[in-house]
Amino acid sequence: MTADALIALLPIMVVAGAAIVVMLAIAVRRNYRLTVILTLLGLVTALATLPLAAERAPLAATELMRIDRYALFFIGLVLATGVAVTLLCYDYFAKREEQKEEIYILLLTTLLGGAVLAASSHFASFFLGLETLSVSLFAMIAYPIKERLPLEAGIKYMTLSGAASAFLLFGMALIYAEVGVLSFAELGRLSATADFQPSVLIGIVMIIVGLGFKLSLVPFHLWTPDVYQGAPAPVTALLSTVSKSAIFALLLRYFVVSGSYSYESLSAVLTFIAVASILVGNLLALLQDNVKRILAYSSIAHLGYVVVALITGRVLGSAFAVEAVAFYLVAYVVSTLGAFGVVAVLSVGGDEAETLAAYQGLFWRNPGLASIFTASLLSLAGIPLTVGFVGKFYVFSSGVNADLWLLVWTVVIGSGVGLYYYLRIVLAMMKSADGVATAAVPAAPAPLVGCLTLTVLVALLLWLGVYPGAFMEMLQSLSKTLS
Amino acid sequence: MAQTTALWPLIIYFAAVLVVVGVMLGLPNLLGQRSRGKATVEPFESGIVPVGDTKIRFSVQFYLIAIFFVIFDLEAVYLFAWAVAFRESGWAGFIEIVVFIFVLIAALAYLWLIGALDWRTRRQRRVESKINN
Numbered sequence: 001m002t003a004d005a006l007i008a009l010l011p012i013m014v015v016a017g018a019a020i021v022v023m024l025a026i027a028v029r030r031n032y033r034l035t036v037i038l039t040l041l042g043l044v045t046a047l048a049t050l051p052l053a054a055e056r057a058p059l060a061a062t063e064l065m066r067i068d069r070y071a072l073f074f075i076g077l078v079l080a081t082g083v084a085v086t087l088l089c090y091d092y093f094a095k096r097e098e099q100k101e102e103i104y105i106l107l108l109t110t111l112l113g114g115a116v117l118a119a120s121s122h123f124a125s126f127f128l129g130l131e132t133l134s135v136s137l138f139a140m141i142a143y144p145i146k147e148r149l150p151l152e153a154g155i156k157y158m159t160l161s162g163a164a165s166a167f168l169l170f171g172m173a174l175i176y177a178e179v180g181v182l183s184f185a186e187l188g189r190l191s192a193t194a195d196f197q198p199s200v201l202i203g204i205v206m207i208i209v210g211l212g213f214k215l216s217l218v219p220f221h222l223w224t225p226d227v228y229q230g231a232p233a234p235v236t237a238l239l240s241t242v243s244k245s246a247i248f249a250l251l252l253r254y255f256v257v258s259g260s261y262s263y264e265s266l267s268a269v270l271t272f273i274a275v276a277s278i279l280v281g282n283l284l285a286l287l288q289d290n291v292k293r294i295l296a297y298s299s300i301a302h303l304g305y306v307v308v309a310l311i312t313g314r315v316l317g318s319a320f321a322v323e324a325v326a327f328y329l330v331a332y333v334v335s336t337l338g339a340f341g342v343v344a345v346l347s348v349g350g351d352e353a354e355t356l357a358a359y360q361g362l363f364w365r366n367p368g369l370a371s372i373f374t375a376s377l378l379s380l381a382g383i384p385l386t387v388g389f390v391g392k393f394y395v396f397s398s399g400v401n402a403d404l405w406l407l408v409w410t411v412v413i414g415s416g417v418g419l420y421y422y423l424r425i426v427l428a429m430m431k432s433a434d435g436v437a438t439a440a441v442p443a444a445p446a447p448l449v450g451c452l453t454l455t456v457l458v459a460l461l462l463w464l465g466v467y468p469g470a471f472m473e474m475l476q477s478l479s480k481t482l483s
Numbered sequence: 484m485a486q487t488t489a490l491w492p493l494i495i496y497f498a499a500v501l502v503v504v505g506v507m508l509g510l511p512n513l514l515g516q517r518s519r520g521k522a523t524v525e526p527f528e529s530g531i532v533p534v535g536d537t538k539i540r541f542s543v544q545f546y547l548i549a550i551f552f553v554i555f556d557l558e559a560v561y562l563f564a565w566a567v568a569f570r571e572s573g574w575a576g577f578i579e580i581v582v583f584i585f586v587l588i589a590a591l592a593y594l595w596l597i598g599a600l601d602w603r604t605r606r607q608r609r610v611e612s613k614i615n616n
Binding site for chain 2: 020023024026027028
């Protein structure tokens with residue numbers, strides 16, 4: 001391995017090193033604040049090494065990883081999300097568990113898995129990254145081990161994730177049996193020249209099934225609401241952002257590099273998945289009274305929108321698909337972090353603030369948090385001036401340009417239905433707080449660190465919504481590097 | 484076709500096994516007499532009536548030992564894979580395995596320092612610290 005490759009891999013290695021340092025620090029001295037500071041330090045250092053790695057990009061650092069600007073962008077997204085989640089965890093866990101420091105080791109390993117996924121260009125690193133991500137998440141979801149719901153959620157996620165991984169491995173095995181290579185680029189080169197129809201196609205569909213589980217796409221979505229509800233709120237934020245964006249980054253790279261766009265029947269499968277995800281996610285969200293479950297169903301629908309952008313890459317070329325998917329994922333991550341962040345901040349004092357009743361009259365009790373929540377929800381709904389609008393516009397215009405009218409209409413209907421349940425939460429916050437039972441209202445004052453994080457997130461959300469130009473240009477230049 | 488003919492002895496053998504086992508389990512049921520005493524279905528051990536059932540709670544330490552064994556033994560598998568390719572992997576491989584072993588040691592140190600290897604119960608620890616003082 002050359003020095004260049006080592007430098008290109010620095011962001012990933014720093015995160016891995018940070019996990020070990022944090023672990024040893026906990027072993028030597030159990031200090032909650034020190035652990036958080038070390039975690040943040042590790043993440044910031046890793047983020048700081050991104051420009052160093054970018055100078056070497058694009059570079060195949062070992063056969064398993066390809067560090068290009070696409071990979072670095074998603075590594076940056078994953079790590080920045082990690083910083084936000086660390087800050088949200090800080091107050092949330094401060095008064096909760098007996099042994100609360102270990103959650104940060106798990107957080108770092110989750111991010112490590114995500115970063116590996118974003119850069120992987122080989123089935124081996126694909127699977128290793130995915131498992132590092134998922135196994136850390138099992139433990140994080142079930143971290144409050146003495147409570148019933150998190151434990152149940154952890155077990156559910158573990159079982160279904162295991163089943164999904166089995167599908168994934170079987171798909172990889174089928175492809176390997178037919179083609180005889182494991183690297184995406186080799187696969188793309190070989191499938192451009194030779195015709196490997198049946199078993200490669202079955203393999204890709206099985207990989208889509210496996211990733212569909214992790215991305216909670218319909219019909220593989222059944223675990224989503226239960227796990228989102230059961231997991232501690234900051235962990236839900238992590239689960240719904242890092243794992244989704246990293247896995248989708250990988251899926252997109254796989255599609256572009258391995259030449260999977262050439263299979264026509266595959267886009268029929270994806271179209272079905274996208275339409276089902278958008279409709280089922282939005283319609284089932286209407287029936288919920290639990291904020292975490294509403295957001296879970298909304299995330300199912302949002303992943304459906306991203307799949308639409310993925311499908312259009314077949315017609316419009318990969319560059320536009322990369323741009324649209326990357327922008328939508330950023331929009332989704334920022335808005336979702338904001339929404340779950342408010343839930344986490346409100347849950348600091350005691351029980352999870354997850355019923356709609358807990359949000360009644362929030363505007364009059366805590367206008368700041370209520371405005372942040374409103375902005376995040378409006379962004380998820382795709383209202384102009386928020387980043388969600390620009391993201392949805394990307395999806396919409398890619399659908400229109402590709403003449404995929406079924407998908408376009410589904411997106412329109414989905415967004416319309418979505419507006420109803422997002423506004424339902426906003427309405428609950430506007431209502432007067434008089435009739436609310438005091439037990440449902442979180443008593444503790446909102447913590448400082450969490451509120452600051454949320455303010456930064458909302459500023460980002462509005463800034464990218466009002467001035468998306470510079471960011472779009474960056475994505476445009478980046479999208480050409482993936483091929 | 485050649486494969487199926489080669490498989491015939493195996494299939495017949497398998498069928499014979501099934502027949503023998505079936506006869507051994509089925510015939511006594513048909514031919515033997517039954518007794519329905521009070522203690523017929525109870526497990527019998529040296530004439531002593533069993534006490535309690537098999538659902539005993541094992542101390543969780545056994546489980547810990549098993550987990551530690553699995554973790555560290557699995558890592559040994561990686562070491563073995565490296566040892567086989569020792570010459571081919573050269574210095575780069577050596578450095579990587581040193582990093583790997585260092586991570587393992589760090590994990591062991593973590594387990595040791597947080598007291599995962601201390602298998603006394605909470606009560607035992609309390610009593611012992613009183614005795615020592």
